[in-house]
Amino acid sequence: DQQVKQNSPSLSVQEGRISILNCDYTNSMFDYFLWYKKYPAEGPTFLISISSIKDKNEDGRFTVFLNKSAKHLSLHIVPSQPGDSAVYFCAASLLSTASKLTFGTGTRLQVTL
Amino acid sequence: DAGITQSPRYKITETGRQVTLMCHQTWSHSYMFWYRQDLGHGLRLIYYSAAADITDKGEVPDGYVVSRSKTENFPLTLESATRSQTSVYFCASKVGHSYEQYFGPGTRLTVT
Numbered sequence: 422d423q424q425v426k427q428n429s430p431s432l433s434v435q436e437g438r439i440s441i442l443n444c445d446y447t448n449s450m451f452d453y454f455l456w457y458k459k460y461p462a463e464g465p466t467f468l469i470s471i472s473s474i475k476d477k478n479e480d481g482r483f484t485v486f487l488n489k490s491a492k493h494l495s496l497h498i499v500p501s502q503p504g505d506s507a508v509y510f511c512a513a514s515l516l517s518t519a520s521k522l523t524f525g526t527g528t529r530l531q532v533t534l
Numbered sequence: 535d536a537g538i539t540q541s542p543r544y545k546i547t548e549t550g551r552q553v554t555l556m557c558h559q560t561w562s563h564s565y566m567f568w569y570r571q572d573l574g575h576g577l578r579l580i581y582y583s584a585a586a587d588i589t590d591k592g593e594v595p596d597g598y599v600v601s602r603s604k605t606e607n608f609p610l611t612l613e614s615a616t617r618s619q620t621s622v623y624f625c626a627s628k629v630g631h632s633y634e635q636y637f638g639p640g641t642r643l644t645v646t
Contacts, residue, residue, distance in 0.1 A: 453633045462639070462640070463639055464624050464637030464638050464639050465624070465637045467635075470634065519565065519582065519584060519590075520628075520633045522577075524569075524577040525576050526576040
């Protein structure tokens with residue numbers, strides 16, 4: 422049973438426009454959410470995160486929004502750049518000493534010129 | 535080099551063979567994790583370790599064995615490889631109080 426879902430396997434956006442990547446979760450106990458970016462033949466790298474006590478977190482061109490009532494989070498990239506082309510994974514965690522991450526299936530973003 | 539490394543980066547093995555994937559980190563992070571990445575499944579946790587000599591199962595542990603005799607190393611062993619274990623394997627580490635995990639570059643394993 423997939424507790425974290427990314428229903429769009431791929432997304433294509435023009436350079437300069439906004440990219441919106443979506444993620445839904447089923448476990449209301451998740452209290453921390455992260456986005457990772459992955460290039461081919463490399464490991465995932467941390468991008469941005471948000472605590473469940475917030476509804477927005479911003480870091481430069483990247484903003485994550487959290488809607489707890491809908492169990493939905495989204496990553497906005499503005500403006501999109503060709504170097505943003507990668508696979509994006511959302512992940513969720515329960516507060517614990519291990520804080521294990523549950524990952525979504527990923528969305529491949531392609532930013533076109 | 536500082537960071538987290540995995541070896542080998544690519545491995546082809548035959549069904550039934552034992553194979554060990556290595557993971558080494560230089561940060562002295564207490565937690566280490568093994569994931570596999572498969573199309574349609576994202577990253578799934580195989581095993582994790584909170585400290586040397588402390589390991590626990592993740593979501594998909596069957597067919598895998600781990601050990602952690604030293605803080606910096608966390609090898610993953612496939613005791614008798616099967617074709618379903620063909621995947622890309624990622625090792626990760628983190629400090630005890632944080633959520634953010636740092637990933638290695640991955641090992642692409644093919645079982646023929």
